[in-house]
Amino acid sequence: MTKLLPLFAAALVASAGAAAAGGFVPVVAETPVTAPAPAPVVITPQAAPSGDWTGLYLGGQLSFGQLGYERDDGDAGEADLDGAVGGLHAGYLRDFGRIVAGAEVAYDWADLKVDDEDEVTFDAGADLEGIARAGLRLGYDGGRVLPYATGGYARANLSEELAGSGEDSADGYYFGGGVEYAVTDRFSLGGEVLRHEFDLDVDGLDTGLTTVGVRAAYRF
Template identity: 45%
Template sequence: MTFKRLSLATVGAALIAAPAFAGSVAPAPADPVIAPAPVASPGIDWTGAYGGLSLGYADVSTSGAASLSGDGMIGGLSLGYDYDLGNIVLGAGIDYDISDIDVGGADTLESVARLKLRAGYEMGRGLLYATGGAAQASLANLGEDTGYFAGIGYEHMLTDKVSIGGEVLYHAFDDFNGSGIDVEATTAAAKVNFRF
């Protein structure tokens, strides 16, 4: 009888004391989770040579000794080389466009050649850039003259080798070939380039 009472007393004491030894009912704080640093996706490497095609629209006007205007299709070829400096891309190239734009019934714009420089800012697979340089225009009656051009463009890489884009350029030829006529032209063109 004494043994039974002692056993019951021991079991009862253990049951009463168990919660005191079990610790708090609140869960233990979790270890902090450290998220891995985001991995930046590699940008496009624009370094290298390219060749391309363009097709667009030109608006031509004259002032000075004659005030004429005309517009029409223009398109051609381009070659260039870009150098990727990180977010900044620098490049140089040449364009040659042909057209048959009637300028007020008095002359016809036959071609425009450009020696160009460009500087751009890389945005993922895209390149927003400014461009400018020397331009040479050929008119059927007035001949050829050299002027300048400036503009902006955007190029987007579809693959590592093919890009598409667009470009808007303003051209100015003062006193075209000594004629006393100033010629201006604005072009907007879609472009596709192949890199090699």
């Protein structure tokens, strides 16, 4: 028994030394790392035009025009002048809900030439150089779309005095219609057809100008 005690003590010392050298390694459970969720992307839509047409506006127009000179009896022939017509316009509209009404003034410069296919059998007298207009507009508020009718006073400026009258201008009237589209609250595009009738103060001579074109305006 006394011989076993030294051996037992040596075994205890050896095991204690091994424990001190290596130590006990605790088992640590790994915690999974979760990536943060991405922030939601918020898309803010652009504000649509309000559809309120009230206010001042300024713009320009470009049209194809045809001016016809014709005798009442039809025996003296006729002449058609075709070409570009374009200029500036300004006006004011008031939106009353469904009805939109206002006034507009405009001036067009003309570059009309006699149609090569026409056989001119009388002296038309002068070329058209410009048209001034002042009239009213009446339309329907369709939101971003405004169909309208228009009409009023028109004055033609001629390149020279008209044979038989001694005048280089002629008074008359115009009427027509169009559609305008509000691209934004400030900018609009449209199309328009107008008919002009002028009194040339020459017996038996009628004249009329038809224009078909586009227009754009900035709204204040």
